[in-house]
Amino acid sequence: MGLHKVLKIVAFALAIIGAIFALMIMTGDDETALSMSGNMLYIAYTVLGIVLFLVLLFVIKGLFSGNIKKTIMTVGAFALVLVISYSLSSGSDLNLTPFTDKGLDVNEATSKNVGAGLNAFYILAVIAIGSMLVGGAKKLFNK
Incomplete structure (x- = not known):
């Protein structure tokens, strides 16, 4: 079976x-x-x-x-996006006192990690939308 x-x-x-x-x-x-x-x-x-x-x-x-080479290149590109998004995130551009006054454990490191995640999402979204547009344009012009 x-x-x-x-x-x-x-x-x-x-x-x-x-x-x-x-x-x-x-x-x-x-x-x-x-x-x-x-x-x-x-x-x-x-x-x-x-x-x-x-x-x-x-x-x-x-x-x-x-193809292991292609897989490693893809994983490396994703890791590069994560490194770039982490380096773009500052972590200090947020007023943390309202969160700490409520007893939430929010510090600059947490803010930096959240900012890095958002930056990575934005970068990957732009790449995905761009690849769909390029693929659609190629398909349109090849006919």
């Missing part, structure tokens, strides 16, 4: 179990709903674990069966 068929059966079984738990939550009283929602979380954690395992498995399989 192929892996695709096994995964379809597992996905179908988990969907049925989830639907049964959801119906039990909707039709039960508050105490039953509270205990059943915990069971739904266990199902969600199980599905998340299966998905993460399969993603790692197929990434590693594809990494060793494909």
Whole structure:
């Protein structure tokens, strides 16, 4: 039996179990709903674990069966974007006193990390949109 068929059966079984738990939550009283929602979380954690395992498995399989040089270059380009976004982030351009007065542990390092994440998102979004536009333009002009 192929892996695709096994995964379809597992996905179908988990969907049925989830639907049964959801119906039990909707039709039960508050105490039953509270205990059943915990069971739904266990199902969600199980599905998340299966998905993460399969993603790692197929990434590693594809990494060793494909072009390793291209993969390393792609990972290096992503790391370069992260380094650039971290270096662009200052961390001191935010007034942190409202957050620290409320008891939140926000300091300049946290602000710098959040700024770096936002910068990386913006850079990757511009690259993605640009690549879609370039691909569409090439397709348009090649016809």
